[in-house]
Amino acid sequence: MSLVFLILSLLSMAAAVAVKVMFVPASEGINITGAHVFFTLKTPIQDLPITEAQVNSWCVILAVMFLCLFLTSGLKTRNISVRQLVAEWIVEKVTTLVRSNMGEFFEGFAPFIAAILGLSAFSSLSSLLGIFPPTSDINIIAGWAILVFILITYYKMKAGPWIYMKSFGQPVPLLAPLNIISEVATPISMAFRHYGNVLSGSIISVLVAVGLTDVSHKIFSFLPGAFSDFPYLRIGVPAILSIYFDLFSGCLQAFIFAMLTMLYVSGGFPAEEYAARKKRRQERAEARAARANAKEQKAEI
Amino acid sequence: MLELAIGIILGGCALGAGCAMIAGIGPGIGEGHAVAKACEAIGRQPECKGDVTTTMLMGCAVAETTGLYALVIAILLIFVAPGRFVEILMNAVG
Numbered sequence: 001m002s003l004v005f006l007i008l009s010l011l012s013m014a015a016a017v018a019v020k021v022m023f024v025p026a027s028e029g030i031n032i033t034g035a036h037v038f039f040t041l042k043t044p045i046q047d048l049p050i051t052e053a054q055v056n057s058w059c060v061i062l063a064v065m066f067l068c069l070f071l072t073s074g075l076k077t078r079n080i081s082v083r084q085l086v087a088e089w090i091v092e093k094v095t096t097l098v099r100s101n102m103g104e105f106f107e108g109f110a111p112f113i114a115a116i117l118g119l120s121a122f123s124s125l126s127s128l129l130g131i132f133p134p135t136s137d138i139n140i141i142a143g144w145a146i147l148v149f150i151l152i153t154y155y156k157m158k159a160g161p162w163i164y165m166k167s168f169g170q171p172v173p174l175l176a177p178l179n180i181i182s183e184v185a186t187p188i189s190m191a192f193r194h195y196g197n198v199l200s201g202s203i204i205s206v207l208v209a210v211g212l213t214d215v216s217h218k219i220f221s222f223l224p225g226a227f228s229d230f231p232y233l234r235i236g237v238p239a240i241l242s243i244y245f246d247l248f249s250g251c252l253q254a255f256i257f258a259m260l261t262m263l264y265v266s267g268g269f270p271a272e273e274y275a276a277r278k279k280r281r282q283e284r285a286e287a288r289a290a291r292a293n294a295k296e297q298k299a300e301i
Numbered sequence: 302m303l304e305l306a307i308g309i310i311l312g313g314c315a316l317g318a319g320c321a322m323i324a325g326i327g328p329g330i331g332e333g334h335a336v337a338k339a340c341e342a343i344g345r346q347p348e349c350k351g352d353v354t355t356t357m358l359m360g361c362a363v364a365e366t367t368g369l370y371a372l373v374i375a376i377l378l379i380f381v382a383p384g385r386f387v388e389i390l391m392n393a394v395g
Binding site: 189192193195196197199200203252253255256259260 | 362
C-alpha cells in the first residue's frame with residue numbers, strides 16, 4: 001500500500017516533466033521569457049492565465065502530499081520501520097525549531113512551517129529535473145508571502161484592533177506613514193528575496209552554458225566537420241554551478257522563508273497585551289456568572 | 302533616424318542595468334562583515350557554532366535583499382524594458 005504512494009509521488013513529478021516535453025515549445029540558445037502560458041481561463045472579473053509555474057507547483061504539491069502519505073502509512077508503536085523513523089525525525093526537528101523560535105504559544109504552527117519548508121525546497125529542487133521551478137515565478141512566491149502577511153496581521157490583531165492601530169504610532173505618531181510602508185514592505189521583500197535568488201541562479205546558469213558553447217567552438221574549431229560543432233565544455237562544467245544555485249541556494253532560501261515567517265509572526269504578536277486582555281475577559285465572565293448566580297438564588301428565595 | 306533612436310533606447314537600457322548592479326557592492330561588504338564577525342564569535346566560543354551559523358545565514362539573507370532588488374531592476378531593464386520602450390516609441394512616431 002505504501003509503495004503505491006511513493007509511485008504516485010514520483011508519477012506527479014514525472015507528469016510535470018511530461019507536460020513540459022509535450023506542451024512547451026523547445027528553444028535554441030538564450031531564451032529567458034518567464035513561464036509559458038498554457039491557456040487562459042475567462043472569468044467575469046479578470047482573465048486567469050494558467051502558466052507552467054502554476055502547473056509545476058500543483059505537481060510539487062501532489063508529490064509532497066503523496067510523499068507524506070508514504071512516510072506516515074502503516075505507523076506502529078514497536079518494531080518501527082526506517083520510513084517511520086524518518087517521519088518521526090522530521091516532525092521532531094520541525095517541532096523543536098518552531099518551539100525554540102516562536103515559543104510555547106505558537107507550537108501549533110509546526111505543520112504550517114513544515115509545509116512551507118517542504119513546498120519551497122521541493123519547488124526549488126524541481127529545477128534539477130529540467131522543469132521550470134515554480135519559485136522562479138514572482139506570482140507563486142507572492143501568493144505565499146501574502147498568506148504569511150495575513151497571518152502576521154491576524155496575530156497582531158489578536159490583542160484587539162485598537163492596540164494594532166496604536167502600534168503604528170510608535171515611537172512617535174509622526175512616523176505612522178513610515179511604519180505603514182515598512183508593514184507593506186514585509187511581504188514584498190520576502191517575495192523578492194526568494195524569487196530573486198532562484199531566478200538569478202537560473203539566469204546565471206543559462207548565461208554560463210551559452211558562454212561555454214562559444215568558448216568550446218573557438219577552442220575546438222580545428223577538429224574536422226561535425227566534431228567542432230559539439231559544445232564539449234558544456235559537459236559537466238555548468239553542473240558545478242548547479243550545486244550552489246540549485247541545491248544550496250534553493251534549500252537555504254526555503255529555510256530562510258520559513259525562518260522569517262516564524263520570526264515575523266511571533267515577533268509581531270503583542271504577548272503582554274494579549275495576556276492582559278484574556279485576563280480582563282475572564283474576570284468579566286466570572287463577574288457575570290457571579291451576578292447570574294446571585295439572581296438565581298434571589299429568585300429561589 | 303529611427304534606428305538611432307532604437308539604438309539609444311537599447312544602449313540606455315543596458316547602461317541602466319549595469320548601473321543598477323552597482324548596488325551589489327553594498328550587500329557584499331555587509332555580508333563580509335557579518336561573516337567576519339561570525340568567524341570571530343565561533344573562534345571565541347566554538348560550542349555555539351550551530352546557533353551562530355544559523356543567525357549569520359539569516360542576517361546574510363536579509364542583507365542580500367537590497368542587492369536582489371537591484372538584480373530584479375537589472376533583469377527587467379534587460380529583458381522587459383527594451384521591448385516596451387521601443388513599442389512606446391513606435392506608437393509616438395505613428
